Amino acid sequence: MIKRNRTRIYALGQHIPMSAHKARRVIDQIRGRSYEETLMILELMPYRASYSIFKLVYSAAANASDNMGSDETNLIICRAEVNEGTSVKKLKPRARGRSYPIKRPTCHISIVVEDISLYEGEYLIDPYIHKDYLASLKKPSYLLKIKKPRWKKRYTDMIDENVYSSGGLWDKK
Template sequence: MNSQLKAITGAYATARYVRMSPRKVRRVLDQIRGRSYREALIILEFMPYRACEPVLKLLRSAAANAEHNDGFERASLIIKEAYADQGPSLKRYRPRAQGRAYQIHKPTCHITIAVSPVNAE
């Protein structure tokens, strides 16, 4: 567990080995970082990116952790931290002309979202 996450008053959720580029996930996370839980839900519902689906699922999980483990109300939560780290790349081969093969990298990432109540700042 990350030592920075232990210091946060609140709850967090992590999705590991998500089959998506971390750069594309960060584009979505930058839009919701620092916002309230409800505002982030609305933003994620209507953004046109494929990365919104795992981020939305993870945000709901972090809110459920905060509600169940710490007794916080979902309405009072804000997104304290949201980041995507690079995971291992899956390596595949694509056949090419004259018997060659090009390597294809399929990136993965680890997404972490931490939420805390508004008054815990």
């Protein structure tokens, strides 16, 4: 039996010249998705951060196929995080010989991919089971199918109310 103890491969981008807040906006959309779906999402997003993240995801997949020999169709983004880096500080000349400080923020982005072909079968788990039991399964949380609560309604009536005609929001005077 061959035991693979290293199933996660990562790519790390440091000192990327953008704020961490703008990069997190894109990272939150791709976390937990498959590799192919992630590339499609990043190509269609209009943000400047998506190009840097696209390169990192592509690099992480290349690392996984080179180091583990895994197929790119089986890869999933299991962890993606953005941390703040150092700020590049500059001085801009202003009137009367004064200077004005400019801070250019940077960020560190790490993308971790995992090969899901190493796990056979999926568990069907109630979402209200104790957390220690879930940790003892040694499986990533995105592979667990979670049951929906029984009390959740399947059909909900949509309330069609016009706020303006019922006088709810504005008083026209």
